[in-house]
Amino acid sequence: MNREDPKIVKAVLIGITTVFLTVMLVLPLIYVIYTALRPGLETFIAAVTDKYALHSIYLTLIVTLMAVAVNIVFGLYTAWALTKFSFRGKKFLSTLIDLPLTVSPIIAGLIFVLTFGRQSFLYPYLNEWGIKIIFAVPGIVLATVFVTFPFISREIIPVLNAQGKDEEEAAALMGAGAFQIFRQITFPHIKWAFMYGVVLCSARAMGEFGAVSVLSGHLRGKTNTMPLYIEILYQGYDFTGAFAVSSILVVMAILILIARNLLEHRSKNKFLK
Amino acid sequence: MTDIKNSKLTDSAAAGTEIEQKLQASDSAGQPYVELRHINKSFGDFKASDDVSFTVEKGSLVGLLGPSGSGKTTILRILAGLETADSGEIYINGKLVNNIPANKRGIGFVFQSYALFRYMTVFDNIAFGLRTKKAPKDEIKEKVNSLIDLVGLTGLNKRYPNQLSGGQRQRVAFARALATEPSLLLLDEPFAAIDAKVRQELRSWLKDLIQRVGITSIFVTHDQSEAIEVADQIIITNHGHVERSGSPIEIYSNPESSFVTKFIGQPTIIDNPGIFNGFSKIRESRSTAVLRPEFISVTKLNEPFRYNITSETGIVEKSFFRGGDFELKVRVHDQLLTVNRPITQERIVPGEEVRIFIRSLYLLDGDKAVTVLNDSLTAAESTYVI
Numbered sequence: 001m002n003r004e005d006p007k008i009v010k011a012v013l014i015g016i017t018t019v020f021l022t023v024m025l026v027l028p029l030i031y032v033i034y035t036a037l038r039p040g041l042e043t044f045i046a047a048v049t050d051k052y053a054l055h056s057i058y059l060t061l062i063v064t065l066m067a068v069a070v071n072i073v074f075g076l077y078t079a080w081a082l083t084k085f086s087f088r089g090k091k092f093l094s095t096l097i098d099l100p101l102t103v104s105p106i107i108a109g110l111i112f113v114l115t116f117g118r119q120s121f122l123y124p125y126l127n128e129w130g131i132k133i134i135f136a137v138p139g140i141v142l143a144t145v146f147v148t149f150p151f152i153s154r155e156i157i158p159v160l161n162a163q164g165k166d167e168e169e170a171a172a173l174m175g176a177g178a179f180q181i182f183r184q185i186t187f188p189h190i191k192w193a194f195m196y197g198v199v200l201c202s203a204r205a206m207g208e209f210g211a212v213s214v215l216s217g218h219l220r221g222k223t224n225t226m227p228l229y230i231e232i233l234y235q236g237y238d239f240t241g242a243f244a245v246s247s248i249l250v251v252m253a254i255l256i257l258i259a260r261n262l263l264e265h266r267s268k269n270k271f272l273k
Numbered sequence: 274m275t276d277i278k279n280s281k282l283t284d285s286a287a288a289g290t291e292i293e294q295k296l297q298a299s300d301s302a303g304q305p306y307v308e309l310r311h312i313n314k315s316f317g318d319f320k321a322s323d324d325v326s327f328t329v330e331k332g333s334l335v336g337l338l339g340p341s342g343s344g345k346t347t348i349l350r351i352l353a354g355l356e357t358a359d360s361g362e363i364y365i366n367g368k369l370v371n372n373i374p375a376n377k378r379g380i381g382f383v384f385q386s387y388a389l390f391r392y393m394t395v396f397d398n399i400a401f402g403l404r405t406k407k408a409p410k411d412e413i414k415e416k417v418n419s420l421i422d423l424v425g426l427t428g429l430n431k432r433y434p435n436q437l438s439g440g441q442r443q444r445v446a447f448a449r450a451l452a453t454e455p456s457l458l459l460l461d462e463p464f465a466a467i468d469a470k471v472r473q474e475l476r477s478w479l480k481d482l483i484q485r486v487g488i489t490s491i492f493v494t495h496d497q498s499e500a501i502e503v504a505d506q507i508i509i510t511n512h513g514h515v516e517r518s519g520s521p522i523e524i525y526s527n528p529e530s531s532f533v534t535k536f537i538g539q540p541t542i543i544d545n546p547g548i549f550n551g552f553s554k555i556r557e558s559r560s561t562a563v564l565r566p567e568f569i570s571v572t573k574l575n576e577p578f579r580y581n582i583t584s585e586t587g588i589v590e591k592s593f594f595r596g597g598d599f600e601l602k603v604r605v606h607d608q609l610l611t612v613n614r615p616i617t618q619e620r621i622v623p624g625e626e627v628r629i630f631i632r633s634l635y636l637l638d639g640d641k642a643v644t645v646l647n648d649s650l651t652a653a654e655s656t657y658v659i
Binding site: 171189 | 353354355375376380381382384386388389390391392393401402405406449453
């Protein structure tokens with residue numbers, strides 16, 4: 001056996017990965033920020049403090065917050081149900097959770113338009129109650145929830161599966177109620193996976209374009225989230241504006257990435273202890 | 274009392290016996306502390322419990338023994354309320370507990386994995402049940418500290434489970450199960466996860482401690498030496514049903530059923546036992562019998578021996594050193610018998626021809642096993658058979 005071989009293989013693999021990531025990720029990211037700042041800081045500030053730009057940032061944050069909140073509840077419940085009980089159709093449900101990962105977001109948007117739009121049998125009732133979903137904020141939230149719902153439960157399920165039911169059963173035998181068991185036994189165990197799921201879910205929610213695009217109606221200052229607003233600016237040849245708002249979204253994504261790495265680091269330390 | 278007697282007269286006979294049984298159950302003197310009646314439980318097609326019935330006396334230490342998959346753990350979990358029986362009745366202290374939730378049955382449970390709360394200290398683990406019951410703080414502290422002392426973990430209050438050895442974890446699990454003063458303690462394979470040397474030590478520790486606390490306890494094990502050593506009463510399960518129940522000595526010396534005979538002790542199964550000298554009364558040549566090493570004595574050909582007429586000669590094929598004695602594999606009538614020879618006697622080596630004397634054997638007859646003595650021995654001479 002030639003002992004040099006592994007070293008060469010190692011160098012080649014690392015080299016290819018680095019080049020690939022540089023071309024695919026680092027260069028474009030730097031270019032976005034560079035283009036946004038090239039016409040000068042004043043133009044940049046003007047572009048991002050534009051009334052519609054500010055509203056799109058605000059809407060993105062609100063939608064992300066709501067979608068994450070809904071998915072926290074949904075994700076915890078689903079993960080709990082799928083790991084602690086065995087029942088008919090469990091496999092089917094488990095597969096169903098992954099649907100948003102495989103279905104194109106644009107189809108997700110269309111599904112909601114069909115379900116809640118004018119042609120739906122639900123429409124007269126919604127109209128009567130004064131609930132507007134399509135081309136309104138609730139629709140955007142719905143679409144975002146749909147697209148991001150696998151993230152939290154998918155992170156938690158493996159951890160819960162690995163833990164088994166013994167600790168919970170032991171606590172239940174000692175008289176602990178369901179909420180006490182969750183708070184004192186289950187949650188400390190899934191805390192890091194849960195937070196990691198929240199981070200992934202937020203990142204995805206902020207950047208969602210396809211499904212939201214179908215449902216929003218692109219009303220400036222009303223239903224435009226950041227990705228939609230960027231698209232409009234870009235289509236209107238306002239490259240400076242598009243890149244300026246993009247750079248804000250990129251910075252938000254990078255912040256979340258840093259949060260993710262910090263969490264990963266902490267959870268590793270926790271397990272090693 | 275008279276009311277019930279009257280109603281018994283008016284009711285159907287079946288209902289009458291039921292009331293009678295319930296009356297007996299509520300009578301506190303001399304009744305079993307735990308009673309299972311006709312418990313059935315299936316998981317899909319698998320019958321985990323098949324008409325399981327047994328009783329446990331107050332204050333006794335009972336071992337549920339059986340091969341893996343024989344339904345021991347299911348019985349324990351049904352008793353604890355962690356599983357629901359498909360049919361049958363469970364009585365604890367004379368009370369029907371089928372519909373009483375697990376946490377109200379007054380049961381302490383030690384899991385095979387110990388199930389210690391990994392994000393809590395030793396102190397918090399043991400205090401968990403007391404805190405749930407909202408006991409006063411000083412009382413919890415006093416109680417938990419005395420339990421920590423009792424199980425010999427003084428000074429380890431602030432440790433987390435992953436900072437403890439297997440034996441220490443088991444002690445914590447035990448203390449935690451005892452904290453809420455249960456009336457019944459259930460232990461699922463309590464020694465399975467511990468290495469052999471510590472296991473031996475823990476066995477006698479646990480037996481001693483359970484006797485000191487005086488709590489009725491049931492433990493599950495697949496290890497017969499563990500059951501024999503620790504339990505006052507052994508219940509043997511096989512394929513979901515109870516094969517045999519009795520004291521360790523009773524079960525060991527009189528296994529009764531064919532399954533128990535082949536399961537307990539160190540059995541060697543032989544065919545056609547009638548060909549061995551001293552057992553010619555066994556005529557059926559297709560029968561099988563079970564021998565244990567202690568039923569057989571082995572002597573060198575030059576050593577004097579009393580029952581020469583009904584002994585056999587055989588060739589030693591293998592010899593294993595077991596510490597206090599040698600385990601010899603001796604071929605007699607083309608069958609391999611296992612015998613023990615104390616280290617203090619003259620060595621027998623492989624290839625040597627030896628004299629073999631079979632005192633007795635268990636003749637298997639369908640589900641039953643009967644003891645058959647060597648013709649040279651009368652029942653009075655046999656020290657073994659009761």
